Amino acid sequence: MTIDITGVPPERIVFSPSPLAELGNAVHVLAEPGHHPGHHAWATATAAALEPGLADRLLEADFMWRSTRSDFLMPPRPRETLAEELDDLDRMDDEKFVGAALEISCSPRYARGGIPSPLVDERSARRALDLAAARGPRQAAFAERMLAAPTATRAWIRRLLEDCDEAFFADTWRRIRVQLAADARHKTELMRRKGLADALADASRALRLEEDPDGSRIVVDKLMEARTAAPADAVTLLPSAFGRPHLIALYSPGWQPVIMYPAASREVGVPESVETVRLRLDALAHPVRMRMCRSLARGPYSTSELADAYGITAPEVSRHLAVLRRAGLLTTRRRGRYVLHQLDFSAVSRLGSDFLESVLR
Template sequence: MPVLLDLRGAKSSDVEIGTSPISELQACLHSLAEPDHHLEYRSWLMKTDESLSPDLRHRLTQFAPLWARRRCRLLLPLSGPLDASVDTEIERISQLSEREFVEAAAYSIHGGAFDPRQAVSRPDEFVAACEARSFSRGEAARLLIRDPEEFRTALVRTLADCVEEFFAAEWERLHDRLRDEAEQTRSRLRGLPLAELISSVSMAAQPVQGGRAVRFDKLQNLTVSLRGNRTLLVPTIHGRPHLVIRGEEGFPVVVHYPVAWHSRPESIDEMQRRLTILSDPARLALCRHLVNEAITTSDLARRMSMTRPQVSRHLAKLRAAGVLTSQRSGRYVYHRVDVDTLMRIGVELLRAIVR
């Protein structure tokens, strides 16, 4: 179930690359609502959560359906140009028509397969559908339908309070890194065909159909035409490992892509290969011996009641998976499991799954 960007008729001049503070704020709010998806930011998440005022924490819980599962279109760039201030981007929410606001909010509040126009045409059915999904979604849906302008005012105030309590400082810390990433992507645009440029922002993307489309490996079944549409490429740090692609009618297409880690994220195929190696019962048993102390091949063979060649073949597999270190001391070579690498496999698996 891929996301396909149809490039037929699209022009490079319609692609804008830049930063969006409101998008990064939404990424922060998502990670606060779903901390288990963002293990590398655990320290920042705990510190930020503890610093929130009780009133803001309560309101973030109320509004969490907007960003917990499906990122809200309201909190991505609603128009160009990019590199605007967070205050300008928040103000754009206030400038939407009531219908545009309700439909954009309803789509994320429901969080499933749903035509957001029904929130306006059949509001009772929309509320019931949200209640069936969860209590919090039902509560948010009721508040939205009962008084859309009150809901909007409360949301805008909550976003402004987030900026004041924690995001202004975080954006100051991240802005230069995101700006540099956007500038690097702009430089690639000058030398690459459009399909290669767009696919270059993510390991999950590749040009297809002879460069007439870009395919993203996502758990969505979505095709978005870029013909006549403005397309915004927006880098994120707090959003990683998630790649967010939105193409609602009436708004620019947005590709909110994670800035690369210092090391290249592993693909699903690479992760599956490593897990297959580690799942072998004999190799798991070897790891149990090697995790506590460094051991020679001969000693492992004796402990495991195996021949030296058998042990050597298993050790070679563990080395190929990147979890074995070997060090010579005199006549002997001692092997040991690299615990840090083994722990990182869990984080890499999570990145690959939730991307």
């Protein structure tokens, strides 16, 4: 995914925390705790303490943050307080707000040119109602209410977010805002001293800067394809304490591009590129290489030992080992005149425990 930033002044590329964006991430963690094992304790304790009425209201509206974030939850101009950001939302016109609230999940139409607001487009209204109905009667009723009475429903959403703030988020925000502000200051200073490319790389290995005679682009490494151009005023990057492993980019036409990235933490490991993940999955999909991994998981083997064990020629073994090596799944060392290969457990375990357990079984 690319964001064209040609002509955008460096001072208009902003790193800043946003309480509204982080509240959106927090309610997402409550809706999908399986995405965020690092926040299991927080999600369990917070969900257990929720007043039943608030829990029901969160469930009613969770399609705005469960699978993705509605665009209005990623402010292009972050403020100091949640109240200020909610005031900014109140100034948004109904068509734009409702279109973002009921977008529910990204689609090819979103990427190609945006989806008209369901308040003014009958096809968009039918799509929003169909997607809401697929998620249950509560969501269907909420979507119908928003289309019938957008002003009242917007006020309902604001009250819901304010009640979440009072119930659990205000305390959480006081705890994490210092970390997020420090991360944003560090990225800003790094950008000033070394340039945007270094600041993006420090934010995430999935972000990079491309520059050529035709212009400059921020490239976001995601399993999707989309293009947008930044307006002349800004691109905003929001650090998040609750976001990991998600990297979210707002690219809808008519909206300022916003990227939300996981703030620096003590977590071990860094995300691999989508291309590396694809190479590893392709490498392991071949039945011969998968069987070889059973041996390579148990100890170091030479090419000739693997050829004898699997009844194939040494050149064939070498070709399979080359594929595994290119995917970063092997460690290699020399012992005398032999080169020994072994499965890299740290790389394989990151793909998933089921595969690792199967080759060790």
